Amino acid sequence: MTDYPTLPLNDGRQIPQLGFGTWQMEEEDAPEAVSTAIDVGYWLIDTAAIYGNERGVGKGVGDWSDIFLQTKIWNESQGYERTLAAAGKCLGRLGRDHVDMLLIHWPCPANDLFVETWKALIELRDQGKAKSIGVSNFREEDLRRIIDETGVTPALNQIELHPSFQQREMRKVHDELGIVTQSWSPLGQGKGMSNDVIQAIAEETGQPETAVILRWHIQHGLCPIPKASSRDHIEANFKALSFELSDEQMGRIDDLDDPDGRMGPDPADFNG
Numbered sequence: 001m002t003d004y005p006t007l008p009l010n011d012g013r014q015i016p017q018l019g020f021g022t023w024q025m026e027e028e029d030a031p032e033a034v035s036t037a038i039d040v041g042y043w044l045i046d047t048a049a050i051y052g053n054e055r056g057v058g059k060g061v062g063d064w065s066d067i068f069l070q071t072k073i074w075n076e077s078q079g080y081e082r083t084l085a086a087a088g089k090c091l092g093r094l095g096r097d098h099v100d101m102l103l104i105h106w107p108c109p110a111n112d113l114f115v116e117t118w119k120a121l122i123e124l125r126d127q128g129k130a131k132s133i134g135v136s137n138f139r140e141e142d143l144r145r146i147i148d149e150t151g152v153t154p155a156l157n158q159i160e161l162h163p164s165f166q167q168r169e170m171r172k173v174h175d176e177l178g179i180v181t182q183s184w185s186p187l188g189q190g191k192g193m194s195n196d197v198i199q200a201i202a203e204e205t206g207q208p209e210t211a212v213i214l215r216w217h218i219q220h221g222l223c224p225i226p227k228a229s230s231r232d233h234i235e236a237n238f239k240a241l242s243f244e245l246s247d248e249q250m251g252r253i254d255d256l257d258d259p260d261g262r263m264g265p266d267p268a269d270f271n272g
Helices: 030-042 054-061 078-096 114-126 138-151 168-177 196-205 209-219 232-241 247-254
Strands: 006-010 014-016 042-044 068-073 100-105 130-136 156-160 181-185
Touching: 014 042, 014 196, 030 054, 030 232, 042 054, 054 068, 068 078, 078 100, 078 114, 100 114, 100 156, 100 247, 114 130, 114 138, 114 168, 130 138, 130 181, 156 168, 168 181, 196 247, 209 232, 209 247
Parallel strands: 042 068, 068 100, 100 130, 130 156, 156 181
Antiparallel strands: 006 014
16 A cells, blocks of 8 residues: 555554445446446445445455455344344455454444444454444444443544534544544535535646545545545545645635534434
8 A cells, every 4th residue: 555545543453544435336336336446546445234235345346355345234233143143244245254344334322232233343353354343423422332331442433524514523532532533425425516615726726626625534634435436536536645735725624614514314313
């Protein structure tokens, strides 16, 4: 991974800072998109059981054994034994004996199974089936509870994060606990590109709007995982690694934060 930026995980490993997301990618489209992303230069591929495309992602990764591959346990599989079984099915679909990162997809607080699920992830890590373990969409209280009850801190928390919803408080919590912040919907589901500030900075830098937004994530020490299907879009996103934003440009994007800018479900009441 020469010249590819990485972030240190709290378990002693490194994670590539720019990843390739596959949410809402059809199974049949995944092999070509993933193999294209790897050809362009991506080293982190993100999927999940609920995406229904793990087989396609596995085919796309193929024999690239050093690609950082991560997947997630879906909500209906929470609970100790169910999680162990679900992880085995994920690995089977991916065609792997392990993943680099295994996440709990949502805390689902009303179901109150995420602690037992976390204990299962610890067991899977100890078995070598997941090199690192983390969570997704966890709130501060969820993080502190699993840490208090197991003594094991997640290596990563994947949360909704984009210029119009910057999650500054959660980022402070992650920094305090030594957890990497991974950004899902890092481009604001495509809406960020139409922002006047983003368009102006793209013109100033001569870079695509998507690359400007992803560069903002990277310079804040975040780990964005944008999805793209065409080679042109995949390459445009990857340009985020080829330039830097000035402090003034970063500040202008920082000013776009909106406390009400969430686009996805609220983890406090999402239990599906």
